[in-house]
Amino acid sequence: MSNMRLRFPPSPTGKIHVGNIRTALFNWIWARKNNGELVLRLEDTDAERSTKEFEDVIIQELNWLGLDVDEGVGVGGEYGPYRQSERKDLYTQYINQLLEENKAYKCYCSQEELDEMREKQKAAGEIPHYDGRCRYAEDKDTDDFVVRFKMPQTNEKIVVDDLIRGRVEFNSEEFDDFVIKKSDGMATYNFAVVIDDALMKISQVIRGEDHLSNTPKQIMIYKALDFDLPKFAHLPLILDEDKAKLKKRSDDDAVYVGEFRRKGYLPEALFNFLALLGWSPGDEKEIMNKDEIIKKFDLTRVNKSGAVFDIEKLNWMNNQYIQDMDLDRLYELATPYLIEAGYIESKNDIEKNRLLKILDLTRDGLDYLEQLPSEAELFFTGLEFEDIENAKNEINDPEVKEVLNGLIEELGALDHFSSDNISSVFNKVRKETGVGGRKFYHPLRVALTGRGSGPDLVSFSEIMGKEEIINRLNKSLELVAS
Numbered sequence: 455m456s457n458m459r460l461r462f463p464p465s466p467t468g469k470i471h472v473g474n475i476r477t478a479l480f481n482w483i484w485a486r487k488n489n490g491e492l493v494l495r496l497e498d499t500d501a502e503r504s505t506k507e508f509e510d511v512i513i514q515e516l517n518w519l520g521l522d523v524d525e526g527v528g529v530g531g532e533y534g535p536y537r538q539s540e541r542k543d544l545y546t547q548y549i550n551q552l553l554e555e556n557k558a559y560k561c562y563c564s565q566e567e568l569d570e571m572r573e574k575q576k577a578a579g580e581i582p583h584y585d586g587r588c589r590y591a592e593d594k595d596t597d598d599f600v601v602r603f604k605m606p607q608t609n610e611k612i613v614v615d616d617l618i619r620g621r622v623e624f625n626s627e628e629f630d631d632f633v634i635k636k637s638d639g640m641a642t643y644n645f646a647v648v649i650d651d652a653l654m655k656i657s658q659v660i661r662g663e664d665h666l667s668n669t670p671k672q673i674m675i676y677k678a679l680d681f682d683l684p685k686f687a688h689l690p691l692i693l694d695e696d697k698a699k700l701k702k703r704s705d706d707d708a709v710y711v712g713e714f715r716r717k718g719y720l721p722e723a724l725f726n727f728l729a730l731l732g733w734s735p736g737d738e739k740e741i742m743n744k745d746e747i748i749k750k751f752d753l754t755r756v757n758k759s760g761a762v763f764d765i766e767k768l769n770w771m772n773n774q775y776i777q778d779m780d781l782d783r784l785y786e787l788a789t790p791y792l793i794e795a796g797y798i799e800s801k802n803d804i805e806k807n808r809l810l811k812i813l814d815l816t817r818d819g820l821d822y823l824e825q826l827p828s829e830a831e832l833f834f835t836g837l838e839f840e841d842i843e844n845a846k847n848e849i850n851d852p853e854v855k856e857v858l859n860g861l862i863e864e865l866g867a868l869d870h871f872s873s874d875n876i877s878s879v880f881n882k883v884r885k886e887t888g889v890g891g892r893k894f895y896h897p898l899r900v901a902l903t904g905r906g907s908g909p910d911l912v913s914f915s916e917i918m919g920k921e922e923i924i925n926r927l928n929k930s931l932e933l934v935a936s
């Protein structure tokens with residue numbers, strides 16, 4: 455192990471957004487690359503919104519993507535506890551230290567008072583801020599107070615030395631005396647995160663750019679408590695195609711990891727895709743497995759500008775992975791979608807070999823596995839014509855009828871309905887009738903599948919079996935018999 459210690463500290467207050475998981479992923483890759491340690495901490499200070507269910511979801515999604523952690527919730531370690539709700543006494547201890555050292559103060563202002571202050575400032579054209587009026591207040595005999603951190607009164611430069619963005623300067627003037635302990639006695643995010651990162655010996659804080667404006671406040675707390683500063687790296691925001699921050703706008707938009715999982719994106723594809731959100735290896739290669747990514751990844755080469763979440767690219771990538779994946783694994787992952795669609799009741803409903811063939815034949819057309827039922831529909835439903843009038847027109851042709859009749863006879867005579875034999879029959883009938891090319895295949899496709907496009911007809915026939923294929927040919931001929 456190196457001395458590098460990284461952390462992923464989500465709040466278990468909701469489903470996990472791809473932006474968050476990208477942060478976890480970059481931390482994970484960087485930790486693995488540098489032989490460091492990754493800590494999972496749960497920032498559950500918001501007692502009302504934090505739940506065990508959301509905690510489980512976080513762990514489930516991390517596992518699904520293969521982002522194992524070395525320490526923290528679910529794993530243990532020597533710097534625990536790893537839930538902020540269990541660390542309240544620690545925060546109180548450091549808040550008391552700041553109070554004693556006169557680096558923080560109790561604020562007794564009521565909500566009305568604060569609102570009034572804000573309104574006046576707004577009316578005077580100022581940015582609303584706390585004006586520090588309790589800095590010199592006498593101690594009152596009440597528990598109803600918050601604790602505020604004393605920002606310097608003279609303007610100071612606060613420098614964030616960011617591994618990705620370089621030197622970012624702030625002025626202490628931009629910040630007011632912010633709250634570090636809430637009236638319910640719990641520390642705020644900006645305070646708890648510093649105590650945790652310092653005590654857990656985190657060496658690099660890698661998180662989303664949305665936290666950049668918190669970093670100066672946190673740096674001031676590090677300094678006030680004489681803690682060593684970690685290195686900071688702020689990852690670019692994830693944007694939608696309109697360059698706005700990626701969020702859910704309609705039911706069809708997937709932004710939570712669980713939605714991608716349910717739709718049938720493969721974890722390795724999502725991993726690959728997310729790794730390229732804000733980083734690129736500098737060559738054209740896009741499909742990379744974890745080891746390759748770990749080998750090539752460099753945090754300092756992450757972009758500063760926002761990364762567009764291109765769903766088309768994810769679909770393309772997922773399709774590549776589906777095409778290349780082990781067929782048995784595809785079988786395991788795909789059957790639930792066919793069950794869900796009602797095509798089969800259980801795996802035992804269909805011969806495994808047959809399903810493997812169907813999957814092999816349809817997988818090229820899948821961006822994600824939820825599309826399988828519609829892609830494979832024609833293997834599970836009887837013959838239905840997409841456009842019956844068009845079908846009649848195509849089949850009602852002496853040459854076509856001759857082809858279909860010839861096929862009924864020749865295919866019917868086959869003992870072994872293998873693709874090789876079917877293919878030979880197709881060739882034989884083509885030769886004997888003199889009908890070739892599109893004139894042969896297009897009406898045949900309509901006759902066998904009811905559709906104008908679809909899978910290879912030899913493979914389709916083999917999968918459907920002799921009886922079904924002969925039935926379909928007869929049914930199609932009946933369509934034009936009268």
Ligand code: GLU
Pocket residue numbers: 463464465497647660661662665
């Ligand atoms: N709980 C914070 C979040 O999920 C963590 C921010 C941080 O990494 O400091 O956004």
